[in-house]
Amino acid sequence: PKEVIKVLVTGAAGQIGYSLLYMVANGDIFGHDQPLDLVMLDIEPMMGVLEGVAMELNDCAFTTLRSVVATADEKTGFSGIDAALLVGAMPRKAGMERKDLLAANVRIFKSQGKALDQFAKKTVKVIVVGNPANTNAGIAAKYAPSIPTRNFSAMTRLDQNRAQHQIAAKCGVTIQDVSGVIVWGNHSSTQFPDVSHAKVNKGGKSLAVYAACNDDAWLKGDFIKTVQSRGAAVIAARKLSSAMSAAKACADHMRDWFQGTKHGHHVSMAVPSDGSYGVPAGLIYSFPVTIENREWKIVQGLEINDFGREKMKVTADELAQERADALAVCQE
């Protein structure tokens, strides 16, 4: 039998948490034969709600779930963990300035970085979902010097999934028939969903997306805008931000990190830049990666045209600014 792993979900009493915990506990992420101890962290006022979630998880009678703990204490939350799914973050409230939001989140991720450093396994794999996800991941990594920086990531998989759906719908094919979509950069409206290396399987033939769609204006315009602003569109319709799809994307990201990507396929994940594609080293930037033995590798050698290069720079510049602002808060 496999050794038990310990998994932490923060913000576990929230909307994304409610969908995500089901996928963690039923084995979709770490394997249906992988027993796990689950720790759910949230803030003190949410402990009542979290107790209810713990009851439901127990009542699901999952065969992979060995134990469930609900806590507001970081030491309990982060001790000995193999995976950290950092979903909890300060939501933007009406009238809140961007700087206030950043300051609140820097505080949370500085504290959680220190907790990872002190209490987690050194092999822990971290995904940050809470916004601003890329910058929060950078802050957590900075305060966890004993853990390799490459163990920190932020989620852009939802953006990839959204882009994949848009292409499938436009070309009249299924999701499985679309491959190779890339999201570059920040999980924000400057992200660059790039289909110039993507393929569509149509009528038994593998075609470049530009050939399959036959609508360059849409691909360079509305397609990108739709993906960039999809979160806002869901909020407008649902009066709540996307939660089920965010949870599914987080599950996709961690499943691929732990179980590997399919041969010849890459996925998008925000990871510390090593300078690939001219992205300043150290920024937590979304790249296409392949994963084997729980190690990701940035896909090299993709040809980037002028259109793409410009878009990749805009989102890198935004991340550099966010990082500088966050570091300034750290000094205060």
Ligand code: NDP
């Ligand atoms: P959600 O579960 O809906 O969202 C959680 C975080 O995910 C938010 O920061 C949200 O950012 C972010 N997010 C990233 N990508 C997406 C996406 N594509 N769609 C939607 N959200 C995305 O929020 P809730 O308010 O329901 O729950 C948050 C929980 O976190 C609460 O229970 C709260 O108590 C907890 N919390 C825990 C902390 C801790 O453990 N220390 C600290 C602060 C809060 P955005 O707001 O930009 O949508």
